[in-house]
Amino acid sequence: MNYRLDIEYDGSRYEGWQRQNRTTNTIQGKIEEVLSKMCETPIEIDGAGRTDAGVHAKGQVANVHLETEKSCEEICEYLNHYLPEDIAVQCVSEAEPRFHSRLLAKEKIYQYRILTGGHKNVFERKYVYPLQETLDIKAMKKAAEKLVGTHDFKSFCSNKKMKKSTVRTIYEIKLEEENGEIRITYRGNGFLYNMVRILTGTLIEVGRGEKMAESIDGILEAKERSGAGFTVPARGLILSEVRY
Known part of the structure; x- marks a missing residue:
């Protein structure tokens, strides 16, 4: 199932949105880490915008393909329980199979x-x-x-x-x-x-x-x-x- 995540974060102490090999201190990396723990398998997400180090977001959007029995509300609750307090997932919703947060952004x-x-x-x-x-x-x-x-x-x-x-x-x-x-x-x-x-x-x-x-x-x-x-x-x- 393809899910849409609506995310906000204070980017002050992070090295930007995008996952990096040299550090785990990125927004994408933190969210993937929690989802991987939840699903007990490596998970990768796609974000709409690759915000720079120190940049904030009130309306970031990402999508992720997951195999889970959890409802959207339960996924959202799980994420917010384990994510740092300066990253929050405002909503998790089911998306069309071909929905891509970055490629389809207008x-x-x-x-x-x-x-x-x-x-x-x-x-x-x-x-x-x-x-x-x-x-x-x-x-x-x-x-x-x-x-x-x-x-x-x-x-x-x-x-x-x-x-x-x-x-x-x-x-x-x-x-x-x-x-x-x-x-x-x-x-x-x-x-x-x-x-x-x-x-x-x-x-x-x-x-x-x-x-x-x-x-x-x-x-x-x-x-x-x-x-x-x-x-x-x-x-x-x-x-x-x-x-x-």
Whole structure:
């Protein structure tokens, strides 16, 4: 039976979502470890998004094929009993046999939070980037408009050895400013390695006046990582939702 898992996690102390040979400290690895224990056989799951080290998720989706007599509710209860407290499975449901969390995803939504003013918030420190600078939000929105659409985003990818297509479609970039915080929401069909964090760094540089909004076209055309902005810290980023 194919099952869908809806997952949320605080990625602060993990080496990202994806299973790795050099460490067991990944979200995927922790979930597979519990499921393997439950089924008494090695289990592998597929996630919709391979979030980087330190990135959080509120709406991660995974699928897994299991042979078990447990109900969906019992699988969910078992997982949450044995998983660390910073990883939670919100729901387990039966999926179509051909459902694949990553390959069938139509849209992914990420949000990045930037603290631009006020006092630092001790309880939010793991989920916002404390920039503490005034940014030109109007210029940032102008630059964001140029990033919307289907483009080759090679300039916004940290993987220099990327062999697959770097063309992606961004449907919307929404910037909201309130109470000394800027929230940037990205909605697209997929994102490259570090892409959202580099896009955000680029928009910050526009907001600082270090780059002009008009320079975005040239950055896209150059297909050179050096032309785009810096990579913002992982802690301000969350995978909000995956749509099918």
